[in-house]
Amino acid sequence: MGRNKLLMKKIEDSTSRQQTYSKRKDSIVKKANELAVLCDTDVALLMFSPNSQHLTQSLEQSKCEGEMVEKIAIYYEPQVENIMSVQEASACQQFLMSAMEQIQLSKAKVWGGEGFLQRNENIEEPAGDGSCEETNWIEAEH
Amino acid sequence: MGRNKLLMKKIEDSTSRQQTYSKRKDSIVKKANELAVLCDTDVALLMFSPNSQHLTQSLEQSKCEGEMVEKIAIYYEPQVENIMSVQEASACQQFLMSAMEQIQLSKAKVWGGEGFLQRNENIEEPAGDGSCEETNWIEAEH
């Protein structure tokens, strides 16, 4: 693309990598928006920035501006683990939770209406007293 | 684009809308992959198809093929609530759970190391006996 064709592998120079990320991030969000508007559907994007020092700046960029974002349920970038405001974290959580709710409903359908957390053998119960203080999903691996 | 420039509003003809969705879905996934590979990061996409009758077909398309997907943590399309296999649902859940875990960690950092579910005033506790059978995130709204 551009002047030269880029090889599809990790960009080793960190400055170039961050620049490329920044440019392509903007277009993919734009594309997601177009898809959502044109097709009247919801699109969610979760991205993890390769470069944590640009976090705050990028988080501000990810805010909705102009006609962008309208139909994007949520767009988080860059590193979720470095979110700096409770509001940001809450909004992200809320989306993830509703996505989970939808998945649980479909899973219950497939399984004949049973709840899944008690039956899902891939997710172990915490060895606690059964209280909810440490929720089940803590132990999921990435 | 293409022969004619498309107005950025909902495509009213449902056949065209589905066709556009199908085409643009493929490119946005490709873009997400490129971003993930080039920048060595994780990108997640969640899409909801405008047309549920094409669900199964689209779900099969969303499977990883060739060099695509490598760095995409998860890509679910179309309607999550209609996922037909427990495997699909489990994989999606696992990603969402790990994303949540990361968010909880950052939130705990911001809040000084406290857990968030007990303190998050936006999320009400279920009015149950405190057991985990109905998990807290059930009540999140989309």
Added chain:
DNA sequence: ACTCCTATACTTAGTAA
């Protein structure tokens, strides 16, 4: 739904500031 086609529209790598 999918392909294949093509002209047009859009994206983008590299560069400079």
Added chain:
DNA sequence: ATTACTAAGTATAGGAG
């Protein structure tokens, strides 16, 4: 990090099958 530029690569609407 940002903008602006531009040449070259990519995406896509509309059409046909």
